[in-house]
Amino acid sequence: MSGIGVVICIAIAASAALGVYLRLRQMATVAAHRDSVPVDFARDVTLDEHRRAADYTIARTKFSIVEKVFDAAFSILWLAFLLAPLYAAIASFIEPGLTRSVVTVLAFGFIGDLMDMPFSAAKAFWLEERFGFNRLTPARFLADEAKTSALELAITAPSLFAMFALLRATPQTWWLMAYVAFMALMIAMTILYPTLIAPLFNKFAPLDEGVLKRRMEALLAKCGFESKGLFVMDASKRSTHGNAYFSGFGKAKRIVFFDTLLEKHSPDEIESILAHELGHFKFGHVRQMLLQGAALAFLGFAALWWAFGSDVFAGWFGLPSDPGLVLVALFLVKEPIAHVLSPLFAWRSRRAEFEADAFARDVVGKEPMISALTRLTRDNLATLTPDPLYASFYFSHPPVPVRVARLRMAS
Ligand SMILES: [Zn+2]
Numbered sequence: 001m002s003g004i005g006v007v008i009c010i011a012i013a014a015s016a017a018l019g020v021y022l023r024l025r026q027m028a029t030v031a032a033h034r035d036s037v038p039v040d041f042a043r044d045v046t047l048d049e050h051r052r053a054a055d056y057t058i059a060r061t062k063f064s065i066v067e068k069v070f071d072a073a074f075s076i077l078w079l080a081f082l083l084a085p086l087y088a089a090i091a092s093f094i095e096p097g098l099t100r101s102v103v104t105v106l107a108f109g110f111i112g113d114l115m116d117m118p119f120s121a122a123k124a125f126w127l128e129e130r131f132g133f134n135r136l137t138p139a140r141f142l143a144d145e146a147k148t149s150a151l152e153l154a155i156t157a158p159s160l161f162a163m164f165a166l167l168r169a170t171p172q173t174w175w176l177m178a179y180v181a182f183m184a185l186m187i188a189m190t191i192l193y194p195t196l197i198a199p200l201f202n203k204f205a206p207l208d209e210g211v212l213k214r215r216m217e218a219l220l221a222k223c224g225f226e227s228k229g230l231f232v233m234d235a236s237k238r239s240t241h242g243n244a245y246f247s248g249f250g251k252a253k254r255i256v257f258f259d260t261l262l263e264k265h266s267p268d269e270i271e272s273i274l275a276h277e278l279g280h281f282k283f284g285h286v287r288q289m290l291l292q293g294a295a296l297a298f299l300g301f302a303a304l305w306w307a308f309g310s311d312v313f314a315g316w317f318g319l320p321s322d323p324g325l326v327l328v329a330l331f332l333v334k335e336p337i338a339h340v341l342s343p344l345f346a347w348r349s350r351r352a353e354f355e356a357d358a359f360a361r362d363v364v365g366k367e368p369m370i371s372a373l374t375r376l377t378r379d380n381l382a383t384l385t386p387d388p389l390y391a392s393f394y395f396s397h398p399p400v401p402v403r404v405a406r407l408r409m410a411s
Helices: 003-032 047-093 098-130 138-169 174-201 211-223 259-264 267-282 285-309 323-364 366-379 388-394 400-409
Strands: 204-206 230-233 244-247 254-258
Touching (some): 003 388, 211 230, 211 267, 244 285, 254 259, 254 267, 267 285, 285 323, 323 366, 323 400
Antiparallel strands (some): 244 254
16 A cells, blocks of 8 residues: 555544544533433423433444444455455456446445444344334344345446446546436435335325324415325334434425324424424425535546546555446545535534524424424433534534524524
8 A cells, every 4th residue: 555545544544533532522521411401401301311311322422433433444444455355356257347347346335234234233222222212123124224235236236337338438528427317316316215215114104184184284285385295104113213304306395204203292393393394395405405415426426537537546555446446445535534524514404404493483483393302302312412512513403402592592
C-alpha cells in the first residue's frame, strides 16, 4: 500500500475514533442525568421510566460503539489485506471482463451482509429483547434477511452490468448517462417502494372506518391531501416501537401509521401526528430529500469517473485496476467523508422536522403535539437528555425537549 493509502486508512480509523468519542459523550451525558426527570416532563414521565430510557440509550450506544469499531477495522482490513486475495480468488475462475467486475462487487457485498447479520440478530434478540421491544421471531428474522438480499441482488446485479458495459463503451461520458439512469431508478423506487417493495415485508391496510377515520379525513381534506393515501402497517410483528412516516410523491404519496402507534395514542395525538406528516408533504420535504440525494449522487458518479479513469487510485491500495475493485475501494474510502458531513445532513433533516411541527401546531394546536411527542418518547424509551454534540451529528429529529420547548414558546 502507498503513502496515500496509509493516510486514507488512518482517516478511516480517525473517523471511527470520532464516532466512539461522540458515543462516549452521549453515554456520559445520559448517565449524568439518569436520576432526575427534566422539569418540563416531570408530570408525564416517572423517574422509573426516565431511568429505563437512560439504561436503554446507554445499552444501544455501547452496542453501536462495538459496531463502529468493527466496521472501521474491517474497512481497513479490506483495503490493506483482504481485497487483493478476494480478487485473486475470483480471477482464478472468471476471465477478465464484465462478469469478473460484477462478481467482485457482489462478493464484497455478500461477505459484508454476512458479517452484519450477527449484529442485526444481537440487536433484535438481545438488545431490543431485554427492554421488551422485540417481537421478531428467528424465522421472520431469517426471512427478512433473505428477502432483503434477494432484492439487493435483483437490483444491483443488472445495474452493475449496465454500468460496467457503459464504462467500456464510452469511457469518458459513461458517468453522465449512468447518473441519469441512476436518478431515474431512484425516482422509480420512490414511487414503487410503497406499493411494490414495502408490502413484501409488511401488510398495509386502509384505516378502519370510525370516528378516528372521519376526523383524519376531515384533516386531510383541510390540507388538500387525497384520503386514499392513509395506511396502517403491521409493525407490531417486528417491534413494539411506535412511529409514523411519509413516503412517495405525486399520486404515490402515502402516510403510514404503525399499528403500535395507533394502539397507544389518543385520537387528538394521532391527529397531531398526521398533521405533522402532512407538514412534510406541504413543505415538499420528500422532494427536497430527493434533490439532495441527486446532488450527492452526482458527486458520487464524478468520483467514480475519476477513480475508473485514474492510473493511481487502485495502486494506492496495491490493487489491480479492475472497475469492480475500484468501486469497492471507493465505497470504503467514502466513509470518513460521509461521517464528517453527517452534521450538515442531520441539521437539514432537523430543520424539516421543526417545519412539520410548526405546521401541526397551526393546524391542530400545540397541546396534542406536545402530548404525542411526550408519549412517543416515553413509550420508545428515547432519552430526554442527549449530549448536544452527539445529537448535532446523528439526530435526524431534534431532541424532544427542544421540540416541545419550541412548541410551547410559540403563542
Ligand atoms: Zn417528521
